[in-house]
Amino acid sequence: MSKYLIAIDLDGTTLNDQSQISLRTQRTLDKLSHLGNVVSIITGRPFRISHQFYDQLQLHSPMANLNGAITHIPYQHWQDEYCDTVPxxxxxxxxxxxxxxxxxxxxxxxxxxxxxxxxxxxxxxxxxxxxxxxxxxxxxxxxxxxxxxxxxxxxxxxxxxxxxxxxxxxxxxxxxxxxxxxxxxxxxxRGIHKEKSVKKIANAYGIDQRNIIAFGDESNDSEMLKFAGTGVAMKNAISKVKQVANDVTPWDNNADGMARYLQGFFGLRDE
Missing domain, CATH: 3.30.1240.10 (Hypothetical Protein, Haloacid Dehalogenase-like Hydrolase; Chain: A; domain 2)
Incomplete structure (x- = not known):
């Protein structure tokens, strides 16, 4: 299987409405990571209120915070890290x-x-x-x-x-x-969107644009979904995001929509 970059938004996508990651989602992302894919959280949240999800998923990949203004590998130095500031x-x-x-x-x-x-x-x-x-x-x-x-x-x-x-x-x-x-x-x-982080991570890991699959639900996900080889809007996404996506999950964020879509996309069995 070719290596993929799996770019995941948090709120309304990876997280359910109780701000939790389900066991099914955790197991699916863990299996995909162990298969050699790069799973990256791409969120509008700052790191101070997103690190717990990075830790829960036991990731070691880059993540993006504040809608792509910061891209880094938490807890370590990464030569491709960047941080765009405002005056x-x-x-x-x-x-x-x-x-x-x-x-x-x-x-x-x-x-x-x-x-x-x-x-x-x-x-x-x-x-x-x-x-x-x-x-x-x-x-x-x-x-x-x-x-x-x-x-x-x-x-x-x-x-x-x-x-x-x-x-x-x-x-x-x-x-x-x-x-x-x-x-x-x-x-x-100006000019900072989640798309910038996804490009940076894909380039760093030598992943072709067509092998990027991204998930989101809100307007700040639009550029990322348009750029990805496969941009997937959640069933609960706003209509603007669904219009720019390549596909829409049949299930929402409270029904493991992202995990179930990934299982089908990569041919994984539900355990």
Whole structure:
């Protein structure tokens, strides 16, 4: 069997709605890894809230965080690691205009750290719900360019916030609105998508584009699925993602849709 790169999104894809990896999914990915394939997590999550899934799957492959802004092999040096940042000045410019732009909470990430202007209970799995003094966002605590800025804005203030970012930072950052019902926008380096990480990993392992199979469900997966030789949208994916995918799983993320599709694709028996 030719070596494949299997690029897997986490939320809504590998994880069920309880943010868990099923035993079937774990066994399937483990078998494919042992057959010589490269299984890589390609997620919008930062490493601080995705490492547990990497560890659970006992991976030793590269992974991508923050939608491709960081690509690395956790816990070790990898010569192909990269990290694309956004200007530190942007962070404090937005803070200076916080009230007029309708910014409620702003969190800032690098590879291993998070800072925020205040803690929030909105999404404790994703946004910091408590902060140590050295995590409170200020020019004294954030001394370098971060990788990602996540802004929770007040309802109806998105047009004004996006217009300000595009007017002042259009050549530098790319705003992406989160899926779902949350008023959250993410700012990462312009041109960064999950596709960039998938290309980097495939090139590093000598895997042809046609031997890339990628799974996703949300708009931030679109570029990755379009690039992959086989881009697979989950049954529960938004329609935009299904339209760009080569195929759609017959089962959703709560019914082991990705694992069952992989078993069929690679001719594996369910154990």
């Amino acid at each position: 530190r000045d942007l962070v404090f410019d937005l803070l200076d205009h916080q009230q007029e732009l309708g910014i409620d909470t702003m969190s800032v990430e690098d590879k291993t750290h998070v800072w925020a202007n205040k803690p929030t209970k909105l999404l404790p799995e994703f946004l910091p719900d408590h902060l140590d003094p050295n995590q409170i966002l200020s020019p004294q605590t954030l001394r370098h360019d971060p990788v990602c800025v996540t802004v929770h804005y007040t309802h109806d203030s998105l047009p004004k916030l996006k217009a300000y970012v595009e007017q002042n930072y259009a050549q530098i950052v790319e705003p992406r609105v989160w899926g779902g019902h949350y008023d959250i926008i993410e700012l990462i380096h």
